Amino acid sequence: MERRAYLRTVAGASAVGLAGCLGGLAESRDYDVGMTSNAFDPAEITVAAGDTVVWRNTSSHAHSVTAYEDGIPDGADYFASGGFDDEPSAREGWTNATDGSLYQGDTYSHTFEVAGQYRYFCIPHERGGMVGTVVVE
Template structure:
């Protein structure tokens, strides 16, 4: 039997093959397992340091990778958690993290499994306001950090983007 393009089985196979080819060559949305990057950097003089983005919305199960892009400084990504000598400013029961010092070009990755709000800082630059916030999935616009603000440096408190802005925009630089 001679199969032609008019044969329904052949059309189905051609369509499926074309769909697979398109899926392989076209970029798609990030999947839960793909890491989203947060850059760590500063001015050449070191007078200003930052995480970019400062605020980020991710899906549960998604990884976040911090990369030190600063050629003149070491940085850390450290959770606000009692295990790190800080007040708890993340989802209760979630695992704490501390990257240790990252030299220029080094990176550190965490997978966020629990929905909620996670605040973090750079150990040597917290007093300079180098802090960030990650929102995983759905979260309340006002995180439950009652009584912890007085324990943080003023520059750190001023550096956190609003949860509502992260939920609306997906990222806040």
């Protein structure tokens, strides 16, 4: 009987403790798109023109946020973590020195001024399908 009482107490305390932790995580989300080990979460987001999207690396792997140059609307500003002006420079920067890397907890943000669809990817995980889309209305 003592063992069962102990297990009930520990299980109840654990559930209460975890509930507090999980609730804290949900409330403190200060980003729009997270990065798992091989995906953007969510993979697609819709925002209004003029909105700023914040990406946060929520995994232990290094990632990038890199626009496909041919995947953004005409007249839109190119975007990439690391501040690159175009896709070839972003790819070269990553290959030569992992420039543009976002490590665990790092954030990157971009303000979308032009309506349309923006396709982007993570350079080191592109082959694994780590791609995303921002739809600007």
